[in-house]
Amino acid sequence: MKVLITGGSGSLGNQVIKKFDYGDNEITCITNNRRLGISNDRLTSLHKDEILIKKRSPGKFDCIIHCATKYGRKSIGQELIQECNVDLPTTLLELGALKEHGVFINSDTFFNTIITL
Secondary structure, three states: OEEEEEOOOOHHHHHHHHHHOOOOOEEEEEEOOOOOOOOOOOEEEEEHHHHHOOOOOOOOEEEEEEOOOOOOHHHOOHHHHHHHHHHHHHHHHHOOOEEEEEEEEEOOOOOOOOOOO
16 A cells, blocks of 8 residues: 655654554655654655645555644744645645545644634
8 A cells, every 4th residue: 555644753653654664555754854763665755845845746645644733832833833734735635646545634633722824
C-alpha cells in the first residue's frame, strides 16, 4: 500500500510511520525538517514547502494520514497554524494525491482557542 503521512517528525506522525513500516508498504512523509529518526528503502521524506510552495504533487496514494497540526503553542503565528491545519491537507487533496478510492484520515484539526483565520 502507498501511504502518505504528514507530520512524520512529530510525535504522532512518527508513531504512525512505525505502524506502517512493514511488508510492501511504501511510505512518503511530509515534514518541516526531514529528520525522521527512521530510515529504510521504503521511506521517502519531503519538506512541506515542496508541496505548499512549489505545488509539487507527491504522487498517488492509497491512504493519506494527516498528522501535522499546530495549535498556537510556543507563540507560533496564525499563518503557520493555517498552513499546517488547513493549507497542507487541502493542497494535497487538490493535487490529486488520493487514488480514486483512497482514504483521507485527518488526525486532529480543531482549535481549542479562538483564532481568526
